[in-house]
Amino acid sequence: MNSIVDSRTPSAVDEAERYTAHNYHPLPVVITEAEGCWVTDVDGRRYLDFLSGYSALNFGHRHPALIAAAHAQLDRLTLTSRAFIHDQFAEFCHRLSELTGQDLVLPMNTGAEAVETAIKVARKWGYQVKGVPDGQAKIIVAADNFHGRTTTIISFSTDEDARADFGPYTPGFEIVAYGDLEALSEAIDDYTVAVLLEPIQGEAGVLVPPDGYLSGVRALCSSRNVLFLADEIQSGLARTGRTFAVDHEDVKPDMHIMGKALGGGIVPVSAVAASREVLGVLKPGQHGSTFGGNPLSCAVGIEVIKLLETGEYQRRSAELGAMLHEQLRALMGRGVTAVRGRGLWAGVDIDPGVMTGRQASEKLMARGMLAKDTHGTTIRLAPPLVIEEDEITWAVRQLAEVIGAA
Incomplete structure (x- = not known):
């Protein structure tokens, strides 16, 4: 040395x-x-x-398994864009849908992209399925959240370092205290399309909500016809001792939001997974990403899912x-x-x-x-x-x- x-x-x-x-x-x-x-x-x-x-x-x-998958794919094909289908895409999406128990998967790249995808899909679902008047959709989030750093996402941050001097801010969000089911219930109204939460708040200091909170959120969302969007970008993929942090309360959200570990520390990979009723609201041309679901990321992601399947x-x-x-x-x-x-x-x-x-x-x-x-x-x-x-x-x-x- x-x-x-x-x-x-x-x-x-x-x-x-x-x-x-x-x-x-x-x-x-x-x-x-x-x-x-x-x-x-x-x-x-x-x-x-x-x-x-x-x-x-x-x-x-x-x-070793992830590096081998990356090397093998680098020697064959790295990018097609979503203008075409490549031979790793279907397997990645199929395996991820089975891992999450959801019907459909939409791959992206970064965690923030996945959260933005969830926001757009929830709003579109609210207008087309729930019948919320156009432009009036509301999403409820938790104080001290961290979901990314795009201008829309920081609009509902309570961290001034992340938020200050980046306005004007995107409307359509209401912030309630994390872990407070009563506050959440009071905030839900006819215009609410989704509740977006981290099952454990990472950036805030690894804050674990009270027992029963996640199952309570699930019950509220189900009874009020609101989507439960679980941001598992940090908490998911075995970090907490279960595949997803929501699994500790046997909760299935309407949408899993994933990133970080999905790329195996090799490439940025993120995705959302939801039912056909929810993700099916998207039609060609309404959302996309040139690199989302590229061959290299899918090849690595497949091996990540295989590792998780072993338990x-x-x-x-x-x-x-x-x-x-x-x-x-x-x-x-x-x-x-x-x-x-x-x-x-x-x-x-x-x-x-x-x-x-x-x-x-x-x-x-x-x-x-x-x-x-x-x-x-x-x-x-x-x-x-x-x-x-x-x-x-x-x-x-x-x-x-x-x-x-x-």
Whole structure:
């Protein structure tokens, strides 16, 4: 490993700062290689990745089956646009429809695209099926949500960093408190076409709603003829110990919204899945994406779904997640004020009298562990689902020593 004097990191960080807009505040680490749960920087130092690309790397870096699928497809065909059908498209959509239990699938690229798709489809369903007067459709969302950063999506954000100075804002949304069924019930009216929720709020600090909330949302939506749109972009695909976070309450939403891990950490892949009655409102020319459902993304996505069909990753997340949360809870009152989450996903609140979340992340990085802060005093932990028990124990020990709890 290079000495601090010979380190390539400072110059690489400076170069990035010089030529990129400052829409992120990354930790000063420059990664050049990765495999499984571990990444290596330009100076040869290894780090345990405890963020997983915000759950985009659920299966770890460079999973052999996913890399093989990508290589094989790269040698044959990468893009056709949706003007034509390619030989990976039907299998991807078929497998994803079976995984979600929905009739139809619409592939896109990014999570924000999938959410925008859900919004458009819900409005069109509201006008064509429910009979809402044109231009009057309303979608209910939760406070502290994070669904993306397009101008429409940030219009219903309560995070001023995401929202401020980007107006005028898109109308048609009403915000209610997360986890509050009474507030949701009062907000639903004849113009409501959908409720859009994260089953667990990730960016807000891995907030888990009260038991019965998701089943209550499902019941309300069913009784009031409103679509339940579940944003599972971060919470889905085995992150919480089940295939989808809604599965913990045996809830089936009207639409699954997926992304991140669906691309296996190789390519951006997102999708929505819903019934024929809902997604069937779209007709040719009304919505699309040149790269959505391209051959490379479908080939990788097929292998992702095959991995999920084994149940191995759901089981690992549930079992190892219980271990992670038990060890994290042992830090309560010793520099940690709260631990939330489910499966291999945790939000840890650092005592502000000890340090900020950013400071904790920087100190963890110095010890060879990568995590990320949010909202001042919280760090998010989301290791790849291929992590081992000794690696979890090592990571929690690093956190304990950083906050002085060891």
